[in-house]
Amino acid sequence: MSQQRQIQLKKNVYNRNQELADELRERFKKAGTYVINMISSPGSGKTSLIEKMAPRLNAGLKLFVIDGDLETERDADRLREVGIEAVQIQTHGSCHLDATMIGKALEGVALEAIDLLIIENVGNLVCPTSFDLGETLRVVVASTTEGDDKPLKYPASYHRAGVCIFNKTDLLPYVRFDVAQFEAAARRANGELKIFHTSCSTGQGIEELCQWLSDQVGGMA
């Protein structure tokens, strides 16, 4: 198969996903559901962040989580154990979530009752960036242990993100990481990026993030 043919086939896959994502976005808007698509490397702390955020979001705000992983129900189980409503998508090898998977995961879910839907994408800084899920906000999570050069190496994960959660700040004293350099690189990839510094161990920044997020969700109503 020629390279040109491969590129065309990829374009078809992206175009089909975009159509479905646009349909989802319309559904979310009608239902008044604010949707976050969280993208990061494996182990950056997405599930821990959701665990910490859930009780701090504005009272009465109804939360629902879709967890994406290649294998296991671990993340959804973890969240359900602390009372968060969650469904797991096991992609069985696929490196990203797509709009079709999100549509299926939401079958039978009464979106109108959900204020905030958080989609925890497959841990992968590359492929998920090419698949719109109809989200209101894309969030890229970076952690202090991954190195300050990641926005330079993976610029696409920053391009379409509105927010960067810079996580595991409690580990900064123990790693080589230039925060100013990281932020400059992140902003070079995306000048509009809002950056929150957080730690699930010390709680740093979680309140501020939750307040900002609650305001966004409230502003949608």
Next chain:
Amino acid sequence: MSQQRQIQLKKNVYNRNQELADELRERFKKAGTYVINMISSPGSGKTSLIEKMAPRLNAGLKLFVIDGDLETERDADRLREVGIEAVQIQTHGSCHLDATMIGKALEGVALEAIDLLIIENVGNLVCPTSFDLGETLRVVVASTTEGDDKPLKYPASYHRAGVCIFNKTDLLPYVRFDVAQFEAAARRANGELKIFHTSCSTGQGIEELCQWLSDQVGGMA
């Protein structure tokens, strides 16, 4: 495009890669070059490991590195600065290296003079696992900050690996990480896996890893 057609097209891509990987493997064998394919999440410490290992490999052992990244020459630059011969492949969006890219990167390189070729794959625990690069040994690098559940969530990255480098052990006191649980999960994915514990900060395990590796390369001659 139907799902079945997509699956068939993917199979064609994998089959074509396998043919080229088999040709590379034959070339490496003829040249007496031992080849490592390093796979990991972004920021697990692959480049730092190579920096630390290079001066500790057996004297006279000729090393060459191929660095894979979406963007930037940073990793190859880092290695060249400390005297390691390295070429960079910038995939510009592609989530993995493939046998074609390796073949191109080696054009004009006298393989016969190289004892050990280390290929540092794109930081991604998913897609690189499906693309054989003709390597002698696949190495999966895991770090203590990624969580002990990664072998359960990303079993394919462990299936075909001969060695797991469990890196950043210096950070164990500061993170929640059950080493026994991690090793059990890694061995569940792959019962034959050899696991080295390393830290590029304290130097733990680097000597042992280099000695083992030098023995493997020596055993090929």
